[in-house]
Amino acid sequence: MSQQLPQNRHRADGSTRLDSYVDRYAARTQGMTASEIRALFSVASRPEVVSLAGGMPNISGLPLDVVGEAISDLVANRGSTAMQYGSGQGDPRLREQICDVMRLEGIEAHPDDVVVTVGSQQAVDLVTRIFCDPGDVVICEAPSYVGALGVFKAYQCDVVHVEMDEHGLVPSALREAIAHVQASGRRIKFVYTIPNYHNPAGVTLAAERRPEILEICREADVLVLEDNPYGLLGFDEEPHRALRADEADGVIYLGSFSKTFAPGFRVGWALAPHAVREKLVLAQESATLCPPSFSQMAVSAYLEKHDWLGQIKQFREMYRERRDAMVRALDDMMPPAARWNVPTGGFYVWLTLPDGLDAKAMLPRAVTARVAFVPGTAFFADGFGAQSMRLSYCYPTPERIREGVRRLVGVIEEEVELRHTFGTGLGAAPTPGLNRGYDGPTTDLT
Numbered sequence: 001m002s003q004q005l006p007q008n009r010h011r012a013d014g015s016t017r018l019d020s021y022v023d024r025y026a027a028r029t030q031g032m033t034a035s036e037i038r039a040l041f042s043v044a045s046r047p048e049v050v051s052l053a054g055g056m057p058n059i060s061g062l063p064l065d066v067v068g069e070a071i072s073d074l075v076a077n078r079g080s081t082a083m084q085y086g087s088g089q090g091d092p093r094l095r096e097q098i099c100d101v102m103r104l105e106g107i108e109a110h111p112d113d114v115v116v117t118v119g120s121q122q123a124v125d126l127v128t129r130i131f132c133d134p135g136d137v138v139i140c141e142a143p144s145y146v147g148a149l150g151v152f153k154a155y156q157c158d159v160v161h162v163e164m165d166e167h168g169l170v171p172s173a174l175r176e177a178i179a180h181v182q183a184s185g186r187r188i189k190f191v192y193t194i195p196n197y198h199n200p201a202g203v204t205l206a207a208e209r210r211p212e213i214l215e216i217c218r219e220a221d222v223l224v225l226e227d228n229p230y231g232l233l234g235f236d237e238e239p240h241r242a243l244r245a246d247e248a249d250g251v252i253y254l255g256s257f258s259k260t261f262a263p264g265f266r267v268g269w270a271l272a273p274h275a276v277r278e279k280l281v282l283a284q285e286s287a288t289l290c291p292p293s294f295s296q297m298a299v300s301a302y303l304e305k306h307d308w309l310g311q312i313k314q315f316r317e318m319y320r321e322r323r324d325a326m327v328r329a330l331d332d333m334m335p336p337a338a339r340w341n342v343p344t345g346g347f348y349v350w351l352t353l354p355d356g357l358d359a360k361a362m363l364p365r366a367v368t369a370r371v372a373f374v375p376g377t378a379f380f381a382d383g384f385g386a387q388s389m390r391l392s393y394c395y396p397t398p399e400r401i402r403e404g405v406r407r408l409v410g411v412i413e414e415e416v417e418l419r420h421t422f423g424t425g426l427g428a429a430p431t432p433g434l435n436r437g438y439d440g441p442t443t444d445l446t
């Protein structure tokens with residue numbers, strides 16, 4: 001029997017569609033679009049380019065011998081369990097250990113309220129899946145994590161951004177946004193927030209704002225989705241108290257081993273009020289049957305056998321050195337009209353360009369000058385952010401970071417010069433090699 005192929009490959013005008021299945025996709029796929037800047041990153045990942053774009057954790061300091069030993073021990077002694085299906089909620093021993101990890105941020109939780117997920121990315125997906133119908137509102141910081149915005153878009157949510165400043169989400173702006181949306185009759189499903197070492201803004205929610213944010217959400221009967229993958233990566237400070245530590249009913253907390261151990265295991269979690277946890281497990285079962293047993297047991301063995309807190313300390317020192325290199329280079333070289341923050345942890349600096357410059361338009365020229373960043377527009381659902389960019393310092397060496405900033409400053413100075421001469425910004429210039437070859441993982445956008 002011959003397979004029936006879609007008949008709409010050719011249009012009436014004789015032109016050919018790139019995707020002949022286009023009329024068959026569900027409406028929700030309209031929100032699933034490849035980033036406009038994705039093609040550039042295939043060029044940006046070449047070794048001659050200093051990438052200040054990627055958010056990949058730098059795991060070169062991990063003791064691979066220790067991890068290898070733990071894994072071979074796991075295969076030898078518990079291989080038939082590790083390679084079998086497991087519980088939809090996740091490995092019970094790992095869930096206990098996750099509770100120990102969260103205790104560092106003041107959270108007292110029961111392992112029964114934890115659901116293990118495939119990275120915290122899947123937790124964002126599952127939470128959105130169980131709460132959001134098309135048109136429901138999700139409130140996000142401005143800017144916000146691109147991977148979460150992608151999920152909200154895929155579930156056809158309306159994202160409403162709320163202002164942040166150097167102390168994180170601004171409570172009065174949140175109150176106003178909630179009141180405004182509710183007055184318009186639309187339903188807010190949750191406030192999505194990254195309180196610590198924000199991706200991409202690099203800021204941390206001030207301690208005195210935390211109870212206020214919780215109070216605003218409690219009063220308005222709006223859930224908080226607290227996404228905290230960087231919380232243990234502060235440079236000179238103890239972990240901040242989680243929002244969830246002071247509010248068990250109104251907060252769903254997300255955590256991850258991607259930044260504190262290794263992202264390749266894809267192990268994260270959600271801690272949720274009991275009823276929500278039950279729904280999350282059902283959603284997890286329908287998505288994956290269960291999170292991968294092998295990964296969970298490997299993470300569990302690592303936590304059991306290794307000084308993981310000592311390892312996190314090493315990571316923090318390594319990232320602090322890189323943060324210092326970036327901030328020093330920015331201080332030394334950036335034109336005074338540019339502004340940036342000094343993060344106290346995490347991976348990212350948010351830089352705002354001199355007036356009139358457009359980061360996205362500048363990116364092809366920057367890549368030609370062999371430096372890459374992520375333009376601010378990637379972190380907004382509504383097209384804002386053109387004057388800003390995210391610079392990550394997590395991966396390159398301090399020397400490469402300084403060189404990257406030097407190249408970036410060269411590009412910015414040229415743009416400023418051209419603007420003075422012609423009184424306007426330039427459009428995007430074509431970059432040789434774009435759109436060719438590898439269009440692989442979008443890890444530059446984590």
Ligand SMILES: Cc1ncc(COP(=O)(O)O)c(C=O)c1O
Pocket residue numbers: 055118119120121122145147194199227229255256257258263267268446
């Ligand atoms: C704020 C934030 N949330 C969630 C994730 C997803 O991380 P993972 O799925 O690896 O746990 C990331 C990754 O960069 C992130 O920055």
